Amino acid sequence: MIEVKDLTKFYGPRPAIKGITFKVNKGEVVGFLGPNGAGKSTTMNILCCILPASSGSAEICGYDVFEESLEVRKKIGYLPETPPLYPDMTVTGYLKFAAEIRRVPAKKVQAAVDRVLEKCVLQEVRQRIIGRLSKGFQQRVGLAQSMIHDPEILILDEPTIGLDPIQIIEIRKLIQDLAREHTIILSSHILPEITQICKRVIILNEGEIAAVDSLEGLTSSLNKSERFVLKVRNSQNNIQDKLSALDNVISVKAETEDQFLIECEMNSETQDRVARMALENSWGIEELKLVSMTLEEIFLHLTLEEHEPSEVKNGVGT
Amino acid sequence: MRNAWVVAKKDLGSYFNSPVFYVVTTVFLVIYSFIFFQILTFFSFQSVQANQFQGMNVGLNLNDMVIEPSFHNMAVTLLLIIPVLTMRSFADEKKSKTYSLLLSSPVHLREIIFGKFLACMTVVTLMVLLSSYCIGFLLMLGEPEIGPIITSYLGILLMAGCYVGMGVFASSLTDNQIIAAVIAFGMSLFMWIIGWAAQAASAEMGEVLHYLSLVEHMQRFLKGIVDTSDVVYYLTFIFFTLFLTHRVLDSERWR
Structure with a gap:
């Protein structure tokens, strides 16, 4: 599909982005996750x-986005970060207007408008001026468009940026409703959002794909393991074997x-035992430090950016 | 073409739904009417004088002494007013991020540009038509020749088209409406007075500068002559400004 x-x-x-390669199949809901400036919007x-x-x-439904952009533009619906609304x-x-410019046949325009009004629950504001609507309604109008x-x-x-929790x-x-009928690419810098909606996640960082994984894969690698580096002064041959023999490693x-x-494994106090082993065997610890996994680092980055505590708490790890 | 009309319709809606159109048109009509009736007063004063001293009424006619100068003044008034109408066209779309809706829709860039031009042009035409009540007044009181009036309107609209073209172009350069208006105004004024440089330039150069000047091509329309070379000049001018707009907007995406 894409x-x-x-x-x-x-x-x-x-x-802004460097050599990004990915694929999205029909009916999939894929999340772009990454800090601000990671290249989500550019992509x-x-x-x-x-x-x-x-x-x-980049090809969409077999059409090249540059060579056959007119065909591509018929197949996509786009909600930019700032919804493209005319306030007056x-x-x-x-x-x-959106229907006409997207080339909905004249006879079907009214039906299309009614359909999205209903889907986005906008009937009660249908005659209101967009500029006077609340941010939540505006966002829904953007989505309807x-x-x-x-x-x-x-x-x-970033369809939920700047909205209140409700x-x-x-x-x-x-x-989630839309996901049943459309292929969706969604971007966010908020982890819980992605975890709730998307089945697959593409993590972007500094213009590169840091990881592509299903949610299960990501959360399991996130929760179950941690890594650290041990640097010793007196190197011996059997260090690796001895370390491997430790529990939880x-x-x-x-x-x-x-x-x-x-x-x-996470929280297994392995660090203590590694240190003890190093002392007993007088390897001479020069350095023993936790390396945050790249993924974890990114997640940390991301989750720190959200300032809605309740969302973060029930989001991570679910 | 249908797509251009969709864009134009949307822009027209925003002209009429906001105070812009009403304020601009009111200002235009007040100024133009004031000038027109000043000219008319002066004319009637002169014709009264001419009646008193018999034999001096030769060469006094409504077309030369009222209608022609009034159209000249209308052209100047439009020069001041049109940048205010055109400044929104692209600058506002970019500022309020609605431009991405147009760009991600299955329409050609040229259709968007032409739609914008069409919307402004419709508004300007409406303004000019509203101002024709002054001429209607003359038709009731006197017997001016109709031919030159019609060609003058044609000339004015073609010239206004050039202003609009330059305005749309200026608006494509920036996302700031004030800058767009100032650039449009500067360009229009410059194209108006460029002929002045002809006096100092060499003969060939002078001819070129004369030819480039917007106002030079107006003269014959005001006299009731439709010269194809003038029409071609104006149409080329409009096309060129829209072409430049296309270049600017297209290249912007590559930056």
């Missing part, structure tokens, strides 16, 4: 034919002759 190969985009000399803009890529290719229009007027032409693919850039829950529900990798990367 196939992205080696996509790169430079803003001047600065790369989405390229998929929506708003920006051309510097190199690499009424909700219905705006949705009619993106699906007015019943596109196969919905690309939603509105966030509403929007999430709405997206999953793997030991010798990075250099005197430096070992130990992966062990």
Whole structure:
């Protein structure tokens, strides 16, 4: 459905994304997760034919986003980070315009407007001026706009940003409903959001894909293991074996002759036992420190950015 | 074309739903009417004088002495007013991030640009038509020639088209409406007075500068002559500004 190969985009000399490759199948709900500035919006803009890529290719339903962008644009619905609303229009007027510009046949425009009004629960504000609506309603109008032409693919850039917790829950529900009929790419810097809606996650960091995994895979690797580095002064041959023999240790990798990367189960106090072992065998500890896993680091990054404690708590690890 | 009309319709809606159109049109009509009736007063004063001294009424006619100068003044008033109408067209879309809706829709960039132009042009035409009540007044009181009036309107609208084209272009350069208006105004004024440089330039250069000047091509329309070269000049001018707009917006995506 969506196939992205080696996509790169430079803003001047600065790369926004570097060689991104991924695939999204029909009916999937995929989350783009990453801190601000990771390249989420840039990738989405390229998929929506708003920006051309510097190199690499992206195909949507078999059409190249650059060569056959008109076809691609018929297949996608896009909700940018700031919903593209005209504040002086009424909700219905705006949705009619969106339908017409997205080339919904004239006879079907009214039906399309009614359909999205109902889906996004906007009937009560249909005649109101968009500029006077609350942020939550505006966001829903933005979402309504993106699906007015019943596109196969919905690309939603941070659809819950700036909403209050109740509105966030509403929007999430709405997206979960939509997921039954559309292929959705969703971006967020909020982990719990992704965990609730998406089945697969693409983690972007500094313009590169840090990980692509199913949620189960991510959370299990996140919760079950931690890694630390042991550096010793007196290197001996059997260090690796001895370390591996410890309880709870999953793997030991010798990075250099005197430096070992130990992966062990979470909270198993392995660090203490490694230290004790090092002392007993007089390996001479030069350094023993926890290395946060790259994923974990990113997650930390991400979760620290959300300032809604309740959301974070019930989100992580579920 | 249908898509251009969709864009134009949306823009027209926002002109009419906001105070912009009403304020701008009111200001335009007040200023133009004031000028028109000043000219008319002066004319009637002169014709009274001419009646008193018999034999001096030769060469006094409504077309030359009222209608032509009034159209000249209308062209100047439009020069001041149109940048205010055009400044929103792209600058506002970019500022309020609605531009991405247009770009991610299955329409060509040229259709968007033409739609924007069409919307402004419709508003300007409406303004100019509203101002024609002054001419209607003359038709009731006197017997001016109709031909030159019609060609003058044609000329004014073509010239206004150039202002609108420059305005849309200026608006595509920035997301700041004030900057867009100032650039549009500066360009329009410059294209108006560019002919002045002809005096100092060499003969060939002078001719080119004369030709480039917006106001030079107006003269014949005001006299009731439709010269294809003037029409071609204006249409080319409009096309060129829209073409530049296309270049700017297209290249913007690559930056």
